[in-house]
Amino acid sequence: MKLPVTCPEKECCCGKTRCTLGKGLPKIILIGNPNVGKSSLFNALSGSYTLVSNYPGTSVEITHGKSRIGEREYEIIDTPGMYSLLPVSEEERVSQLLLFEEKASVYLHVVDARNLRRMLSFTLQLLEAELPLILVLNMMDEAEERGIEINIPELSHYLGIPVVGTVSSEGKGIEELKTAISEFTLENNAQKFRQKIDYGSEIEPYIEAVEGLLDPSEEAEIPTGISRRAISLLMLQEDRTAFEYLHRVEKTPGYWDENHEKNSEEIRKLVKAASKISEVHLSYLFTLKRQKHVNGIVEQVMEIPERSKNKSSGKNGKIRAEDDTGKKGSKTQNSNLDFSEKIDSILIHPVLGIPALFLILYFGLYLFVGVFAAGTVVDYLENTIFGGYINPFVTAKFMSLVPYPALQDLFVGEYGIFTQAVTYAIALILPIVGAFFLVFSIIEDTGYLPRLGLLLDSVFKKIGLSGRAVIPMVLGFGCSTMATMVTRTLETKRERLIANILLALAIPCSAQLGIILSILSGNPESLLIWFIVILLEFVLIGFLASRVLPGEAPTFILEMPPLRKPKISNILVKTYSRMHWYFLEVLPLFVLASVLIWIGKLTGLFALALKIIEYPTVWIGLPPDAADVFLFGFFRRDFGAAGLYGMHDSGLLTGVQLVVAAITLTLFMPCIAQFMMTIKERGFKTALAISGFIFPFAFFTGFIVNTILKALGVSL
Amino acid sequence: MVTKNSHLSLKTITLCAMEPRKTGKIDHLETKNPGILQKLMAMGILPGMPITLLRKSPSYLFEVDQTRYAVDREIANHIYVSC
Ligand SMILES: Nc1nc2c(ncn2[C@@H]2O[C@H](COP(=O)(O)OP(=O)(O)OP(=O)(O)O)[C@@H](O)[C@H]2O)c(=O)[nH]1
Ligand SMILES: [Mg+2]
Numbered sequence: 001m002k003l004p005v006t007c008p009e010k011e012c013c014c015g016k017t018r019c020t021l022g023k024g025l026p027k028i029i030l031i032g033n034p035n036v037g038k039s040s041l042f043n044a045l046s047g048s049y050t051l052v053s054n055y056p057g058t059s060v061e062i063t064h065g066k067s068r069i070g071e072r073e074y075e076i077i078d079t080p081g082m083y084s085l086l087p088v089s090e091e092e093r094v095s096q097l098l099l100f101e102e103k104a105s106v107y108l109h110v111v112d113a114r115n116l117r118r119m120l121s122f123t124l125q126l127l128e129a130e131l132p133l134i135l136v137l138n139m140m141d142e143a144e145e146r147g148i149e150i151n152i153p154e155l156s157h158y159l160g161i162p163v164v165g166t167v168s169s170e171g172k173g174i175e176e177l178k179t180a181i182s183e184f185t186l187e188n189n190a191q192k193f194r195q196k197i198d199y200g201s202e203i204e205p206y207i208e209a210v211e212g213l214l215d216p217s218e219e220a221e222i223p224t225g226i227s228r229r230a231i232s233l234l235m236l237q238e239d240r241t242a243f244e245y246l247h248r249v250e251k252t253p254g255y256w257d258e259n260h261e262k263n264s265e266e267i268r269k270l271v272k273a274a275s276k277i278s279e280v281h282l283s284y285l286f287t288l289k290r291q292k293h294v295n296g297i298v299e300q301v302m303e304i305p306e307r308s309k310n311k312s313s314g315k316n317g318k319i320r321a322e323d324d325t326g327k328k329g330s331k332t333q334n335s336n337l338d339f340s341e342k343i344d345s346i347l348i349h350p351v352l353g354i355p356a357l358f359l360i361l362y363f364g365l366y367l368f369v370g371v372f373a374a375g376t377v378v379d380y381l382e383n384t385i386f387g388g389y390i391n392p393f394v395t396a397k398f399m400s401l402v403p404y405p406a407l408q409d410l411f412v413g414e415y416g417i418f419t420q421a422v423t424y425a426i427a428l429i430l431p432i433v434g435a436f437f438l439v440f441s442i443i444e445d446t447g448y449l450p451r452l453g454l455l456l457d458s459v460f461k462k463i464g465l466s467g468r469a470v471i472p473m474v475l476g477f478g479c480s481t482m483a484t485m486v487t488r489t490l491e492t493k494r495e496r497l498i499a500n501i502l503l504a505l506a507i508p509c510s511a512q513l514g515i516i517l518s519i520l521s522g523n524p525e526s527l528l529i530w531f532i533v534i535l536l537e538f539v540l541i542g543f544l545a546s547r548v549l550p551g552e553a554p555t556f557i558l559e560m561p562p563l564r565k566p567k568i569s570n571i572l573v574k575t576y577s578r579m580h581w582y583f584l585e586v587l588p589l590f591v592l593a594s595v596l597i598w599i600g601k602l603t604g605l606f607a608l609a610l611k612i613i614e615y616p617t618v619w620i621g622l623p624p625d626a627a628d629v630f631l632f633g634f635f636r637r638d639f640g641a642a643g644l645y646g647m648h649d650s651g652l653l654t655g656v657q658l659v660v661a662a663i664t665l666t667l668f669m670p671c672i673a674q675f676m677m678t679i680k681e682r683g684f685k686t687a688l689a690i691s692g693f694i695f696p697f698a699f700f701t702g703f704i705v706n707t708i709l710k711a712l713g714v715s716l
Numbered sequence: 717m718v719t720k721n722s723h724l725s726l727k728t729i730t731l732c733a734m735e736p737r738k739t740g741k742i743d744h745l746e747t748k749n750p751g752i753l754q755k756l757m758a759m760g761i762l763p764g765m766p767i768t769l770l771r772k773s774p775s776y777l778f779e780v781d782q783t784r785y786a787v788d789r790e791i792a793n794h795i796y797v798s799c
Contacts, residue, residue, distance in 0.1 A: 088751055
């Protein structure tokens with residue numbers, strides 16, 4: 001049901017001279033604060049799936065999708081959340097850059113209806129940027145639950161743009177939104193918004209002066225969808241992206257003008273002068289002016305009942321008794337809110353929060369993932385289904401059909417594609433990863449992760465991280481590669497680097513964790529030793545890194561979303577899409593490893609590599625045979641762990657050797673994909689330095705643990 | 717413009733000095749770091765808004781308008797409240 005690609009004049013590129021008919025689909029870009037439901041809306045509009053979770057900073061990159069609205073097909077673009085047009089963290093910058101570079105036919109500013117007062121300021125900025133805008137009031141259900149009323153037609157009238165209320169997680173209001181989009185044309189919305197915000201007679205001349213310098217001549221205007229006034233405001237606030245953007249377009253032939261250099265120098269001078277005449281920081285000034293405007297609008301269109309208005313506005317500041325003044329909020333809704341309030345206060349309680357965390361870990365991680373999935377399910381799949389039926393059958397069939405020993409070896413040999421790669425991927429990794437992602441999705445969707453951040457902030461400060469870093473760290477237990485990308489949400493470069501090192505070193509990913517839990521769970525002492533060593537390593541390296549690396553100590557600011565009831569549909573789709581992604585990521589690498597090992601064996605390189613790795617292997621007290629495990633570990637740590645599982649099954653290792661091997665392998669680099677992601681986020685040199693540190697250090701730790709355990713005469 | 721509430725009868729203290737479960741009004745923000753200032757303001761922590769401190773440990777948790785925020789001591793020290 002593909003529609004012909006059409007791009008009617010004046011719509012795809014807003015009628016600019018560079019518009020080429022039929023070049024691409026008209027675009028719809030979703031923008032808004034973090035955690036307001038942009039991705040939910042994207043999923044509802046496009047029918048594809050991008051991750052939705054209940055914490056700010058879920059999306060850290062741009063996602064594209066397609067949607068048919070009315071008679072037309074559109075490209076829909078989801079962006080990472082941003083608080084204002086002026087970004088602070090990296091993922092906000094990703095969105096800001098997109099706004100500079102793309103030109104969409106419609107922009108949807110998604111806000112949380114309940115927080116209209118806080119978010120409308122960004123709407124005004126987007127209007128200032130003269131983007132063709134529709135305001136989407138999402139989470140209308142939560143606003144209603146708290147008895148909040150918003151007069152949508154009135155709001156639309158004040159802003160001069162369409163306003164639509166939605167509950168995107170339930171698909172409510174999507175049809176109305178689609179109608180608004182298809183009725184949206186530039187003509188009838190041609191900048192009805194004329195309530196220009198006046199930033200004061202002191203600063204306005206500067207804004208206009210910079211604006212005037214942006215376009216050196218008539219033909220050479222800045223090629224962006226954002227208005228000159230908005231760019232000028234950004235420059236006065238010394239925004240990096242705005243300057244870089246100007247710098248870049250200056251070099252494009254169409255823009256070039258003999259005056260351009262003089263102009264940009266002039267701009268810099270104006271920015272300096274403007275910041276001098278204002279006694280406060282300009283972003284402070286601009287924000288306050290805008291907010292005054294917003295307050296004026298909000299007072300007219302929004303009604304918040306006393307009870308949910310900050311609990312109490314009494315002069316003495318005492319919390320008022322839980323009186324039901326909520327106009328609409330019925331008893332049951334209010335008791336729902338009270339209940340989640342109670343749970344919340346336990347989860348973030350400085351004392352009670354700790355046992356709550358351990359309960360979640362014990363039931364979710366240990367019992368469900370470790371014992372049930374990695375134990376019972378894997379055992380059944382591996383030994384009964386694959387070991388008992390499939391593998392013998394396939395091996396026998398293959399042997400009789402293909403009489404060449406070399407090929408037999410490749411497919412059904414000891415390290416064969418089928419007998420090793422496919423078996424490991426399906427019987428071992430998949431059930432563990434699936435179970436893990438399931439538990440994980442539930443935890444994410446409740447909103448527990450930001451609470452964990454609050455709980456652990458002061459502990460994380462000791463290792464140079466803020467409580468915000470709890471989120472990528474916990475995500476690392478799912479998949480290090482995804483988590484490495486999420487370090488973008490951390491504020492400073494230093495914090496991002498420390499988080500990246502710790503993710504690469506000490507956070508085992510789900511597949512590996514599951515296998516290690518199942519290997520060691522037969523012997524709780526081994527598991528405890530493994531746990532303590534990895535935890536010590538995490539703390540020690542974090543502590544050292546925070547001492548050695550230059551830069552400021554991190555600070556912690558995090559928005560706390562309400563606890564929400566997870567939606568089963570989202571959990572299932574999310575788990576499925578992550579498993580799908582993981583499987584596609586894992587299987588080719590496993591197969592590649594099998595093939596490389598096969599080539600290595602044919603050419604004798606495999607034996608050579610094994611010989612080399614035998615040295616550190618023997619050095620940490622393991623039998624030479626265990627060298628394969630580490631060789632696999634270079635491909636992926638979980639592949640190595642799977643090899644360890646095999647050795648453990650055949651009883652080749654003693655208890656101490658098993659612990660030492662498990663520890664060493666846990667400390668390895670996670671996998672090639674994670675390494676590539678580190679290169680992308682941190683640069684090649686840093687990535688190389690991290691891995692150059694990790695591999696020797698992993699063996700070194702193994703050596704120390706082995707020496708200590710031997711010296712103490714421990715036998716496990 | 718920086719200070720909204722200048723009633724003499726009200727005392728201005730930082731969020732750190734506030735008692736949990738009390739409500740006040742944000743008076744002003746004071747920090748040398750423009751990044752932090754910008755972030756707080758963009759997140760909606762603005763002078764003139766009523767603010768309720770909910771807890772001080774394990775970290776600071778407070779409510780402004782309809783949203784809750786968690787911050788550390790350092791940040792809480794930048795937020796001046798009159799109550
Ligand atoms: N009650 C309610 N919850 C919603 C609604 N829309 C989204 N949610 C929930 O809000 C949370 C955040 O949704 P996302 O779609 O991930 O938000 P986002 O804006 O993409 O967030 P970032 O990617 O972090 O910027 C999820 O738990 C959703 O299930 C809604 O209309 N009503
Ligand atoms: Mg998102």
